Amino acid sequence: MSDTQNLIENRPPSVANLFLERVAKTPDGEAYRYPVPPASGQGPDDWKSLSWGQAAERVFAIAAGLIELGVQPEERVALAANTRVEWILADLGILCAGAATTTVYASTNAEEAAYILSDSDSRVLIAEDAEQLAKARERRAELPGLKHVVVINGADAQAAEGDPEGWVLSLDDLEARGAAYLEKNPESVKERVAALTKDQLATLIYTSGTTGKPKGVRLPHDNWSYMAKAIAQTGLCGPDDVQYLWLPLAHVFGKVLTSGQIEVGHVTAVDGRVDKIIENLPVVQPTYMAAVPRIFEKVYNGVAAKARAGGGAKYKIFLWAAGVAREYAKVTQDNFRRTGKASAPFGLSAKHAVADKLVYGKLREAFGGRLRACVSGSAALAPDIGYFFAGAGIHILEGYGLTESSAASFVNPGEAYRTGTVGKPLPGCEVRIADDGEILLRGPGIMQGYHGLPEKTAEVLEPDGWFHTGDIGELSVDGYLRITDRKKDLIKTSGGKYIAPSEVEGQFKAVCPYVSNILVIGADRNYCTALIALDEVAITNWAKEEGLSSTAYADVLADPKTNALIEGYVTELNQGLQKWQTIKKFRILPRDLDVEHGELTPSLKLKRPVVEREFKALVDDMYAGAREA
Incomplete structure (x- = not known):
């Protein structure tokens, strides 16, 4: 057995164990950096640090606080917050209490948040602020199992009329209760960690499907322990690296980065404010980041x-x-x-x-x-x-994985990376390509199944462990994977030609500097069309240079000069496409696509059916009376 196999196969049952090992190894080493906005609200943020030992104090206090609230092993504790250091500390606290984290995007509306809390049977909700608390309060009648809401922003932890006694408390309150509990029961958290088994549920992540209710993906402790070890073995990051982490931690891609960091021991600077990325990069000076x-x-x-x-x-x-x-x-x-x-x-x-x-x-x-x-x-x-x-x-190292595979199944190997591929499988991950081109995966990163949905689980997970990804791909002779499209997104024209829309969309994004999102349409049609959303900053700056009569975003989108500009880029795109792939007509959308309208997932993937429904009139107009070949 190789050293790599040995390290991965003899892994501990949980990231909670890895966290205790990390704290014991480097208690004074820097673990996390996080921004503290100035009290005046003006000027740059002040960045603070937590050592591994300091992080452990808070994690243990949160874990003990949850135990004191009555949270039992494998019971769910939901986390509804943007990416911030408290998210990581709370998640580790939940794991160290033996409980399981239900992740909820901060952008999720009250109806869907209530569904997730109810379906997961979450006992406690750790909410970022008054806005997240309000969502739970609005739907409290539907959530009889939700016993407490812990609010990260202490000033927002205000009880309201009708709240059960003790229903709302602040994170500071929880940590204080945990510290007091630890004084009386000093081994309580370590005992919970020691009792963890690899098959215990660690995380429930709800996939934002394009139709119907989201499905809860059950990821046991072993998934994350394996991921931590496998990421470390890739050699992509080392103990001296500084990672800048802004991705949503409710998403599996962001979450897996926290596991890898604990195993490797490098510093992570945490700030989920997307509008601060450009400002933060020269301050943080990361050596490594994911996006x-x-x-x-x-x-x-x-x-x-x-x-x-x-x-x-x-x-x-x-x-x-x-x-x-x-x-x-x-x-x-x-x-x-x-x-x-x-x-x-x-x-x-x-x-x-x-x-x-x-x-x-x-x-x-x-x-x-x-x-x-x-x-x-x-x-x-x-x-x-x-x-x-x-x-x-x-150097952008593309990788590949799904929520159902704990995010990281493939990644490009350092200097040997190949643009246009997602690299090679992580150690321990098996891959094969089905007869119809679908990518199948098997290994320690694959989910247990969908929460409470055995029939849905059986549709994608075979008894022998092979998981059907729904993606189409090709493997090179030396093991590099290239994704060609989603199986369900491949479109077939009425002329019988198959088209991978994401390939055409990607080429247009490389040609046109003003595009924000593009959706290629053509299934069962005799030619392809596109809905194009333009980036507000880029296109309004262009409008100012061109001297358009109005540079308001809506007016620029409707201006014939803008249409002519984009038509030029569509023509340029078409020159590099096969005849059946070419975009015969397009429409500029009256606004950009976004998460709030349900057109993008929180990880910014297009929800194609939603966009087509929302802008059906524009699509119909492009095909009205069509007779083109």
Whole structure:
């Protein structure tokens, strides 16, 4: 047995065990950094730190507080909050109490939040603020099993008329109760951790389906322990790294990063405010971070728009540099694959050096100047955007996984990464491609099943452990996986041609710097069309440069000049497509797509049926009286 197999197969039953091991190894080492806004509300945030020992004090107090409230092993404690250090501490407290975390996005509405709390039979809710408390209070009659709401923002922990006595308390109150309980029962938390078994439920994550109620994915303690060990074995991050964590922790992608960090022991800077990313990067100076493709698309579009605003000469330099970056990345990756050395011909290297001084260096500084690698997941990254960043020295390692596989099943291996693929399977993860192209996975990261839904579980999980992902893909001879589309998203035109819409959409995002979201339509139709949503900042800046009569977002979207601009990019896209893939007609949407309208999942994936229903009139108009081949 190899050292890697030994480390993974002889793993402890839970991340709670790994956390205690980490605290014992490096009690004074820095664990977490978090921002504290200035009291005046003006000026930059002050960043504070917690050592592993200090984090453990709070985690133990939360765990003991939950035990004191009567929470039993495997009972659910829900967490409804944005990404912040208290989310991680509370989650670890829940695990160390032997309970299971039910994750709830802060953006979830009261109706769906109540469904999740009820379906999971959560006994306690740890809520971020007054807004999350109000959702539970509004639906309290439907939640007889919810005994307490613990509010992270202490000032918001206000009882209201009709609340049962002791129903609302602050996180500070919970920790104080836990500290008092520990004084009388000093071994209580360690006893709960010692009693954990690998098959005990650790986390319930509800998938935001495009139709119907969300399904609770049951992830036992062993899933996270395996993930922690497997991530460490990839060598993608080491103990000296600084991770910037902003992804939603209610999502499996964000959650798995907390497990890997505990095993490796590096620092994590935590701040889920997406509008603060650009401000935080130069302060945190991360060496490693994970993101979804939309973030890289926005950065790329922002850089392109800024160059365009600088005048024709600057924009030409940017376009030249972007082309050099892509060529350089493709050549060096290809050479590494063949020779093991990421080399490029002298002429290309010389051009790359010039472009680095003019463009790439500034881009790296915007990311904090120390970034070694980014991991991209949750959706496909357009290869042209991936090649651009790779050539600019920002290495985006695409990965792949699902909620049902504890997030990380594949990731690109460091220097040997290949843009356009999601890399190789993590140690211990098996993969095979079914006859119809569907990717099947098996291994220690696969869920137990859907909570209370044995029939739904049987639809995707075979008795021998193979999980049907619903994604279509191809494996290279040396084990790199390329995702071509969602099985259910593949569309077949009335002419019998199959099209992977996400592939076309990705190509358009690389061509057009003003796009925010695009949906390609064509199932059972005789040609393809697209609904296109434009990025508000990028397109309104363009409108100002062009001197449009009104630069209000809605007016810019409706302006014929905007339509002509986007038509030019659609024409450019079509030149690189097969005839049956080309976009014959498009419509610019009157607003961007968002989570609030239910058109995007909280991890920013398109809900295709929802978008098509919402903008049915525009779709119908594009096909009205159609006779085109």
